[in-house]
Amino acid sequence: MPGPAEIVDKRVERSKAAVLAETYRQLTETGIGGLSIDEVSRRSGVSKATIYRHWPSRSALLLDACSRLGGAADVPDTGDFQDDLLGLARGLADQLRTAAWTSVYPSIIDAAERDPEIAAMQSALHSGWMKPFAIVAERAKARGEAPAGLSAPVLTAAIVGPLFYRRWFSKEEIDDRFVTAVTETAVAAMARQTP
């Protein structure tokens, strides 16, 4: 049987989860700019006093909610560099087409231009999301499939750049033909890189 301390802990966890879920929901509707603690409190049923006990400021809650946006992808390990990259690119394309965080992310990118706390959070989010590309590249190097001098950041920009570009800037379709072309181009370019 849970003791009284455990019951309180569970209640606290439930309140925090409700606040984070409602914050996340609001972010997807309005972006960072429209987030209101009053509204989070009203819709989550958690009092403002309790919210401010867990997150001392609107920024603190914002950072916590944003840092939970989408997790890193599983790292494919097919034994073939191009197939691994295709797996990552297709996974990302799928997210860009459907995931709710993609409508929140521009408000983080925007705020990061002026707010160093948000910039640090965005940088950490970004690194986590891009890590699988570096892992896949390291494995391909270890297998002798990719040149030792291959630059994972250049490879990542060549694949992720065009996908992000279509999602947020040109708003063109990110279909499988495009994802495949982008990935094959990046791999072919890497093969030309001198070590």
Add this chain to the structure above:
Amino acid sequence: MPGPAEIVDKRVERSKAAVLAETYRQLTETGIGGLSIDEVSRRSGVSKATIYRHWPSRSALLLDACSRLGGAADVPDTGDFQDDLLGLARGLADQLRTAAWTSVYPSIIDAAERDPEIAAMQSALHSGWMKPFAIVAERAKARGEAPAGLSAPVLTAAIVGPLFYRRWFSKEEIDDRFVTAVTETAVAAMARQTP
């Protein structure tokens, strides 16, 4: 000698220019979210009544000021496809490294996620900025230097995508080595495209 009507016209033009300049200055400091008509009026010295006479709403002023962000690039015409593209990519990279509009643009991208008027304005801005890539591609096709089946949107995404990615997402340096590598990769990929 200017008649009275011309004098009034000039005064109106001066006021409008002052309001737009101040709006633009504020946008570069705060993004779309922080734009305040009170502040624009105070700092431009143009009354709110006059501002609202020219722009019926905050959105109208915003749209007008944003649509003046950076002009389209000159279209290089060196007679060589890769050199033309390098010229465009270097010009864009230079803007991304230094131009004030680059810190405003994410707030437009963010607002475009939720506001159809801003989305239409962003779409028009984007098309204008990307047009030189399509023109350069058309000329290369006409010279027989690029395959007839070359997709200008895919080419544009392959060059602009990685540059935008570094400016707003990874925040890595956009040096000339990177710009050259991105452009050469895109051109090499196009050469492989079947018509």
